[in-house]
Amino acid sequence: MNSQLKDHREIGRELDLFSFHEYAPGAIFWHPKGWTIYRTLLEYLRSITNVQGYQEISTPALVKSKLFEKSGHWKHFKENMFNFQVENEMYSLKPMNCPESTLVFSSKTRSYADLPLRLSEYGILHRNELTGVLGGAFRVRQFTIDDAHIFVRPDQIQQEIDNLLKLVIEVYKSLGFNPRFYLATKPDKAMGDQKTWDEAEADLEKALKDSEVKYDIKPKEGAFYGPKIDIHIDDSQGRDWQLATIQLDFQQPESMDIAYIDKDGGKKRPVMIHRGLTGSLERFIGILTEHFQGTFPVWLSPVQAIVLPLSDKFTAYAQKVAKELESAEIRVELDNRNETLQAKIRDSALQKIPYALVVGGREEETNKVAARTRDGKDHGQMTVGDFVKKIKEDIDKKS
Ligand SMILES: [Zn+2]
Structure with a gap:
């Protein structure tokens, strides 16, 4: 080995x-x-x-x-x-x-x-x-x-x-x-x-x-x-x-x-x-x-997405996003610890969570999330509905 x-x-x-x-x-x-x-x-x-x-x-x-x-x-x-x-x-x-x-x-x-x-x-x-x-x-x-x-x-x-x-x-x-x-x-x-x-x-x-x-x-x-x-x-x-x-x-x-x-x-x-x-x-x-090696495909991942508010100010919006994902049967967590965004992104990658969804002022105004995958790739902003569609495709493909 x-x-x-x-x-x-x-x-x-x-x-x-x-x-x-x-x-x-x-x-x-x-x-x-x-x-x-x-x-x-x-x-x-x-x-x-x-x-x-x-x-x-x-x-x-x-x-x-x-x-x-x-x-x-x-x-x-x-x-x-x-x-x-x-x-x-x-x-x-x-x-x-x-x-x-x-x-x-x-x-x-x-x-x-x-x-x-x-x-x-x-x-x-x-x-x-x-x-x-x-x-x-x-x-x-x-x-x-x-x-x-x-x-x-x-x-x-x-x-x-x-x-x-x-x-x-x-x-x-x-x-x-x-x-x-x-x-x-x-x-x-x-x-x-x-x-x-x-x-x-x-x-x-x-x-x-x-x-x-x-x-x-x-x-x-x-x-x-x-x-x-x-x-x-x-x-x-x-x-x-x-x-x-x-x-x-x-x-x-x-x-x-x-x-x-x-x-x-x-x-x-x-x-x-x-x-x-x-x-x-x-x-x-x-x-x-x-x-x-712990990087389970999305369909098997215990937590499929994590919502990361930029600061306290966006906790309410982050909760709203998490709720929407939950009702679409996505396994989601919210990280509202008082840590820097960098630290939260690093921890979510260490936990092998497939998607990290960053939410701040711009996202709240447009009702969007900024999605990144655990491999560090930035997928840009998208509506929650579009994100649900994207992650459901991963789940269906078992990728
Ligand atoms: Zn038998």
Whole structure:
């Protein structure tokens, strides 16, 4: 890492985004500004999946361990889970949302015509990592995945994987990244028979070919219950991150005994697809923080514009400008400290606020603002309405 570059913990401190405390190792305390980034990212992810037929659910964090025994996770994953006795029974904090999503699936009779059923969930997950390996937002014990479980008929796998690859490409493009694809195949420690694995791997490979994306193979790196497509990006520092994943699962519908009623009236097993676009949101925001070095694009910036009155005399006008921006849903602050304009401009640039709007006598007379960007560029005077139009363009373009 270039020594000039800062890590997300340092940037998080300087920009007042989040902090870490010894009382909760491996968990993030989100401050108002960091939580604004988190919520903005989440709203974006919701907005694009809601139009693609996803329905959001929420399931309990604390469940009886026997659910994970049934799903098969206990055998492969219990060391990574927080398990403890409540009254006379073992309970676990969920390390993943999958088994519970199957309970929602089987809460009523599902017909072949109900599929695909796409259930998204942003549930809080816990995994037991050793204290020694915890590190900022990258290795945590408590996190949230932008998770979804899609229940499909076998004949729908291909189309659904195609849709998902398109979705991944769209999301990453809009965030300014070029995704790379890998097909991860059967590991040594795997559940299920060879034929099912071969078919599943062939399905994923066909979808990759149909989508005309370049991909490589990751031999034996699939999940224990099925093969997967891993999606990687490179950040501004040339580091490789695995974020999104699309996993085919033939085992969990079996172990959780879920079924749909087929055309012929018979019971059939659906196939389950697990997918995350960003993976852990905590880790993803950590990566974005370092990728942008705190200079978040306008749409993600916790404060998008700051109004800087030249002196006390213009506080009332500055408040009026700030109010107008607020009602246009721009995240705005007002700096009416008793400091020089130079100091205020410098501080707003250090806080990486995209726009500083200077207001004095001339601006008040003409109902305008003098806009400058954090890179020091002067954009001249414009009406508040024109400024709103300008910043909305930035927000829409995600620039
Ligand atoms: Zn899952």
